[in-house]
Amino acid sequence: MVRLTRVQQQERTRRFVLTAAREEFTEHGYAAAKVDRIADRADLTRGAVYSNFPSKRALYLAVLIDMVENPTADEPPTPPPPPTTADALGAFARTWLERLPLVGDTASGGRLHLRSLGGVLDDERGRTVLAQVVRVEALLLALALESCEPARATPVRRVRLAELALTLLDGSGHLAESAPGFGDPFDLARACEHLAGIELTDTWEPPYLPYVTPARPCEDAWDPPTELTDRISGGRVDLGADGLITVLGAGRLAAVEEAVRSARPGEQVTVIVVTDDAAETGRLVRLRITDLVGCLRRVFAPDAWRRVRLVLDDDALVASAIGLTDLDDETESAVRVRNGAIVARAHGRGAAYAASTSDVSTSGASNAGTSNDTRPKGPTS
Structure with a gap:
């Protein structure tokens, strides 16, 4: 036995x-x-x-x-990257729409297949966190769409387009939950393709950036935890490499874009999500990100998100290593790592921007935080 x-x-x-x-x-x-x-x-x-x-x-x-x-069926191999933004949106929509309930499904079985959260998030905190997670979803889709754009002097931001597409798809899911079989998936996919032709004024220039408190220069030893998983690529995360690390509570996840847009060219961005409720809030974030990324991986090449990583730090291992305590949904903090040491720290709103734009010399942190240039930077995706 x-x-x-x-x-x-x-x-x-x-x-x-x-x-x-x-x-x-x-x-x-x-x-x-x-x-x-x-x-x-x-x-x-x-x-x-x-x-x-x-x-x-x-x-x-x-x-x-x-x-x-753990899907019951094997996922098809990833096709070649879509040649245009419109093609990419159509391919993404077709993948996402596979979750829609079928006419023969039972009501409860169809909702489960749809990953419905109807009636599940019946409290203010749950709805607030979901609203923040959806902003991250839009950013991840936008970064993938931006990878389809031709190189330009001023990179194109596609967040508003991604939000529009997700609104259409999520709306079709809510309708299918109540009226299974309504709406042709092929029509919906074609509609998403046409969204790419809509002229949207899409810029990233938050008005608060000029007023962000500069990062504090430092030269702190950095001994990061290992065996962490990136929820975007599925691979291991090396936090010892140079780059920007942003720690966000579940109520501040919209600040992920600030970290991505503020980062210097070629700099790695790692977003650490912390919560005091791993069983519910942590699982909600994990569910939504994993679900979306599963669709994205079937459409876009892996290097579409090569500069950004997302870690769910349920046990606060990374936060503790950085020295953060009293974590909650409004946590927003960032550090910049250079040559195996933390050379800049920032807390509060705009932390990622402050840490990323701090003036750090190549030899250490002697010049960190001395720059007075807090002008908004353009998209650097």
């Missing part, structure tokens, strides 16, 4: 719970699902379920993450 280790037993129990929960949510939907029935399906106690997932919402989000990260 093979004895399972404690970790193996925990993973086995977790898998039983996820399987049972998926069956329960498929049959009854989120609102009518019962944790007691999930425990019965898994042949476990109610306490065993809650020891792995502290709430029904956390369990539902875990089921969706499991569906996204």
